[in-house]
Amino acid sequence: MTQLLTAEQVTATPADKINTMINQAFIYDDFAWQKEQQLRITYPKRAEGLHKVLYQCPHCHTEYQMTSSGTQLNCVACHKSWQMNEYGELVALDGLTEFSHIPDWYEWERSNVRNEVQNGTYHFESKVTVESLPNAKGFIPLGEALLRHDMDGFRLSGNYGNEPYEMIKSVDSMYSCHIEYSYLGKHGDCIDLNTLDDTYYIYPYGQPFSVTKIALATEELYNHKKKKPS
Ligand SMILES: [Zn+2]
Numbered sequence: 630m631t632q633l634l635t636a637e638q639v640t641a642t643p644a645d646k647i648n649t650m651i652n653q654a655f656i657y658d659d660f661a662w663q664k665e666q667q668l669r670i671t672y673p674k675r676a677e678g679l680h681k682v683l684y685q686c687p688h689c690h691t692e693y694q695m696t697s698s699g700t701q702l703n704c705v706a707c708h709k710s711w712q713m714n715e716y717g718e719l720v721a722l723d724g725l726t727e728f729s730h731i732p733d734w735y736e737w738e739r740s741n742v743r744n745e746v747q748n749g750t751y752h753f754e755s756k757v758t759v760e761s762l763p764n765a766k767g768f769i770p771l772g773e774a775l776l777r778h779d780m781d782g783f784r785l786s787g788n789y790g791n792e793p794y795e796m797i798k799s800v801d802s803m804y805s806c807h808i809e810y811s812y813l814g815k816h817g818d819c820i821d822l823n824t825l826d827d828t829y830y831i832y833p834y835g836q837p838f839s840v841t842k843i844a845l846a847t848e849e850l851y852n853h854k855k856k857k858p859s
Contacts, residue, residue, distance in 0.1 A: 669715040676700050676713040679731075681810050681818065684839035685738050687727035693837030739845050746780070746849045753778040753843060755833040758816055759787060763827045776820075776831055778843055782850065783822060785831065796829065798822055800854045806847035808840040820844075 679702050680695035689707035696703050702711045702719065711719040711726070718729045728734035745751040759771040771794075774787025783798040807821040809830075816832040818840040823829075833840075 670717065671715055674699055675715075675717075676702050678810065679713065681839065682841050683731070683734050683738070684841055685741065687734060687737060688724075690741075692842070693839055738842070739849065742842060742845045743849045743853075746846065746853045749780055751778075751780060751846055751850065753838070753846070755838055756835045757785070758832045758834060759785065760830045760832075761827050762830065768830070771829075774831075776833065778846060780850065785822065785829065796822065796824065800850045803847055804851040806844045808844045810840070 676697045676699065678697060680697040683702060684695055685692045686695060686704035686706060686709065688709045689704060691704065691706035694704055694706040696705060700713050701722075702713065703709070709724070710722040712722055713719055717731065719731060719734070720726050720729065728737065742751065754775070754777045757774050757776045759774045760768040761771055762768055771787060771789050774785055777784045777786075780800070782800040782803065783796070785796040787794055809819050809821065811817055817834070818832070818838075820831045820833075820840055820843055821828055822831060
């Protein structure tokens with residue numbers, strides 16, 4: 630286990646960096662460690678960005694309508710709110726606290742994605758902006774494209790110049806998916822897809838979405854396929 634932040638580090642670390650660390654901490658279950666150690670994080674914006682990970686409301690089950698600000702997480706659909714206390718636990722402001730431990734909420738989201746995969750209904754489609762990074766010389770803007778993620782994996786279709794292109798990543802070619810929250814502060818959240826000689830940075834837009842769900846679905850699709858070879 631790693632310590633999330635010492636009191637001295639909290640003072641010395643920029644706000645956006647702290648948010649990134651908090652968002653990623655659940656992966657290693659640093660929240661359990663924080664609670665055990667009774668380590669207090671008094672940072673007033675400690676819940677900001679958490680809605681990107683906790684994208685589904687456990688009260689009304691609506692996806693992509695969570696927001697966060699200050700120490701609070703909120704659902705725009707049913708108006709339920711949770712407070713993140715100084716020990717990294719969530720407490721509902723009114724009624725039942727579904728998940729006080731952040732990783733439990735995340736695993737609940739995963740189980741919902743797993744159900745969609747097992748039922749064969751998982752599907753995501755969105756307009757996207759694409760950039761590629763074929764080498765160290767810099768990003769090449771590839772303009773707009775369409776991204777589909779479903780039971781067959783990823784399919785990216787677009788035009789570069791007048792040439793149509795398509796990139797397909799099958800379910801069994803990816804056991805996980807690299808995502809970024811507000812990558813380089815440019816277009817927002819993105820999904821990275823790699824070919825042998827290129828990396829595509831794919832930014833969905835124009836509709837509510839969560840790159841966290843796409844990453845969970847990538848893992849669950851892979852696990853499902855491995856269990857049931859065709
Ligand atoms: Zn809700």
